[in-house]
Amino acid sequence: MATTKLGFIIQRAGYKCENPKLALTHSIASQSVEVYLNDGDLVTADIAFVGDGVLNCLKNQKAMERYGLTSTESHIKNGLLLDLNILVCKEDLEMLGLSEKDIVMDAEEFGADMTTKVVPFADITKMMEQVNHLLFF
């Protein structure tokens, strides 16, 4: 039995490029990875939004209404539902004039217990040190 920890670092804003959505869909795929592994082996995914990437976390996104696309907000909520550890850089939020009240902090309507964590960059650095592999998006 072993666990490989992956850290998904999202640094680009959403919609203009596919990276943030790919990061979220790949990290969510950690929930079904066992089909390829031996019993008891796991791959876990932690997600951190940094830099312009924090803009992906804005709430009340209208991607479905405007473009017929699942919003990045909805993917984040699915991540919370699946108990993924989702971190948002506090300093980068503040740089953009944003705070917890502007972003997706929970997914109660999905039935998720997990919440988004707004943390100093130092905590994101700690997460990056603790994972086996980092993937930058």
Place this chain on the structure above:
Amino acid sequence: MGKLTIGCFSSLVGSMSLDFAVKLAGAAVEKGHKVDFWVSGNATMLSIKGQRAFKDYSALQKPLQELMGKGLTITACEACAEARGYHKDITMEGFKRHSMDWYLASTFDADRVLHIGGE
């Protein structure tokens, strides 16, 4: 020898990231390492067969087929490919198609994971 998992999201044409990733995979295979190569997003363009080599565009089908002959495992994200109209019947022989969990599973026992590109 080690195991390298490479993921790339950049398109075949319009970016040199995929060229670099394939060259890197080739160097690792030549050294005897096992390489799993994952393409998703626009990089799934690499999986289409019948690519025509022009001097003005990246042309990776031939080197890729040579690398597959030497043991390179390459897999495209099925959903990313289908979303772009890259169906199974136009996929290069030997190019696998799976869901995203294949990539994550490959990282499980990889010595190094290199995640390259993205527009």
